[in-house]
Every structure is written in C-alpha cells, then in structure tokens.
Amino acid sequence: MEGGTLLQVQDLVLGCRGRSYPLVGTVSFGLRAGEIFGLVGESGCGKSLTGLACLALFPSGVKPLSGRVIFRDTDLLSLPEEKRRKFRGRHIGLIFQEPLNALNPVFTVGHQVEEVLELHRGLSGEKARRETVRLFSEVGLPDPELRLRNYPHELSGGMRQRVMIAMALAGDPDLLVADEPTTALDVTVQAQILELFLELRARRGLSILFISHDLAVIREVADRVAVMYAGEIVEEAPREELFSSPLHPYTRALLAAFPRLGTRKLEVLPGQVPPPGTWPRGCRFAPRCPEKIPLCAEKHPELKEIRPHHRVRCLRV
Ligand SMILES: Nc1ncnc2c1ncn2[C@@H]1O[C@H](COP(=O)(O)OP(=O)(O)OP(=O)(O)O)[C@@H](O)[C@H]1O
Numbered sequence: 001m002e003g004g005t006l007l008q009v010q011d012l013v014l015g016c017r018g019r020s021y022p023l024v025g026t027v028s029f030g031l032r033a034g035e036i037f038g039l040v041g042e043s044g045c046g047k048s049l050t051g052l053a054c055l056a057l058f059p060s061g062v063k064p065l066s067g068r069v070i071f072r073d074t075d076l077l078s079l080p081e082e083k084r085r086k087f088r089g090r091h092i093g094l095i096f097q098e099p100l101n102a103l104n105p106v107f108t109v110g111h112q113v114e115e116v117l118e119l120h121r122g123l124s125g126e127k128a129r130r131e132t133v134r135l136f137s138e139v140g141l142p143d144p145e146l147r148l149r150n151y152p153h154e155l156s157g158g159m160r161q162r163v164m165i166a167m168a169l170a171g172d173p174d175l176l177v178a179d180e181p182t183t184a185l186d187v188t189v190q191a192q193i194l195e196l197f198l199e200l201r202a203r204r205g206l207s208i209l210f211i212s213h214d215l216a217v218i219r220e221v222a223d224r225v226a227v228m229y230a231g232e233i234v235e236e237a238p239r240e241e242l243f244s245s246p247l248h249p250y251t252r253a254l255l256a257a258f259p260r261l262g263t264r265k266l267e268v269l270p271g272q273v274p275p276p277g278t279w280p281r282g283c284r285f286a287p288r289c290p291e292k293i294p295l296c297a298e299k300h301p302e303l304k305e306i307r308p309h310h311r312v313r314c315l316r317v
C-alpha cells in the first residue's frame, strides 16, 4: 500500500441478489490520511453504494461480488459482520444527506451521542455528558449544554446536520464518509457546514470521502476528485487539475454546466446515465458522448494514468 494511504478500494464490484449484472464496478481508488476526496457524478452512477462499501455496509440485497476494501491493514470485506460493526463508528464515521432519517425521533440528541460514546469509547454518565457538550461545541452548535435535551424535530436542518457530525465524531474515527451532507440545506447553511468539514480536517487530521452530485460543493472542499459514471470512475485528478484541465468528455460536460449549478440538478447533457444492466459493451458514456469515434462502441476503455496523479478512462485521450 502507498505510504500514507488510509483506505484503499481495490477492483470493487457490487451486485444485487437475483440479478446477473453488477450495480457498481469496477471501482478502485485510494484515500490518503488527512485528505478530502470528492466523489462526483449524476444520480444513479453508484456514489452512495461505493461510499457505503467503504464501511462494508450494504443495503438489503446488495453484496460485494469481488474486490477489496482495505482500511490500514484490515480487509473490511473479509471481516465477520460483528467485527465490521465495531469498526464502523470507531474508525470510520458515516454522515447522510438527511439527518432526520438517521436520528431517532424519540430520543434526545444528547442521549443519542452519549450512546455512541458508551459503545465505542466506554464513556457513561457525567463523562459522556461532558464529552457530548464538548463535541457539540466543536461542531459549532450554539448553547451546547441546552442542546443535550433537544429532540431532533426541535432543531433546524443545519443544527441536525451538526448533531449528525458530532455523532459521527463520537467514536473518534480517522475517516468520515459524508454522502451528500449539504444537499438538503439552503445555500448559506451549506457554506457553513462545508467550512466545518474543512476545520475538522485541519484540527483532527481527518480523512473525508465527500460524495456530492454538485461540482460547486466538491470544488470548495476536495483535495482530489473522482468523477463516476455508470458504476465506474471515469476520471480522477487533484482538484486544481481536474477543474483546469479536465480530460474526459463527461467531466468536461459537467464543467460546462458549472455556472448554471445551484439548481441542484445536473441538466448538462441530453440523455441519462444508463441504469445497471443496460451498460453498453464499449465505453459506457459513448451513447451520450459528443466526441465518440466508432471504436468507443466496441472497446471498454481502461482507467489510465496519463499524467502524474491524473487518471482517465477514455480511448481518445
Ligand atoms: N438496494 C438496492 N437494490 C438494487 N439496486 C440498487 C440498490 N441501491 C441502489 N441501487 C441501484 O444502484 C445504482 C447506484 O445507486 P447509488 O445510490 O449508489 O447512486 P448514486 O450515485 O448515489 O445516486 P444519487 O445521486 O441519486 O444518490 C442505481 O442504479 C440504483 O438504482
């Protein structure tokens, strides 16, 4: 494993019970310690399933068909479920788009964070309460002591997202997987939460897998960016390079629509991402590609490093 690599996803393919075709794959990327890695692409291209797989977490019916997810020296996919559960939360925290779905409506937010502290760090009683107040203050919740007794519905969307982040941090993880963590928020709150992620990375040296369909958001936070299309990565580069010299026609199309972003939906190219099971034999993007040549319909391109740290999956590059 490359020096400083925290998480390595190798040749991952995800399938679904009862179906002969993959939902995601083949996906490979590495996350270094202390970096924010952005995963971007249109709806349905496999960002969330890839993010969940980094915690060896699979929605019902979904299963890994091949590949490995290695965190430090541990192959998460080969661990039994009980060990995976201990790993999650303690080493890798998860943050969703809509915290209302992840928070339990019948318990106070203080109680919910204290439960995580007890589970992963053995803190209880007054110690857990004090640590919760400290975490609430770290994530910028106003009047952290008073927040302990709030129920999720009593908080604004931005405050709930801060509680979710506090909960994800409670196990003191090294990696956060944040799946569209600001998509449900209005623009001002979104900017504050992005700022918080940057602060947490600087203060704690956290690594973050940051998933978004929104290039404007990715540009704010990510050090490196991978663009996904139809279950695979089509381009990966350091942020500056990706935004200044995108090489894949799909990335270029996304960027061409960039000034119009903020409408929350990419309406870039005619057509849609082909759903799993209907991926073309050659390049999966070929049917929508303005630059395709006849070979693109025949040959599936590999993800090739064409400049240092810049990988592209296109026959023409
Ligand atoms: N539990 C499941 N069973 C079967 N198919 C699924 C399941 N979950 C996701 N899929 C399919 O897998 C593909 C990838 O889904 P995924 O949720 O990872 O996409 P995404 O890039 O996160 O999209 P979005 O931007 O809409 O969140 C989609 O075609 C989706 O319909």
Ligand SMILES: [Mg+2]
Pocket (backbone or CB within 6 Å): 047, 048, 049, 179
């Ligand atoms: Mg998703």
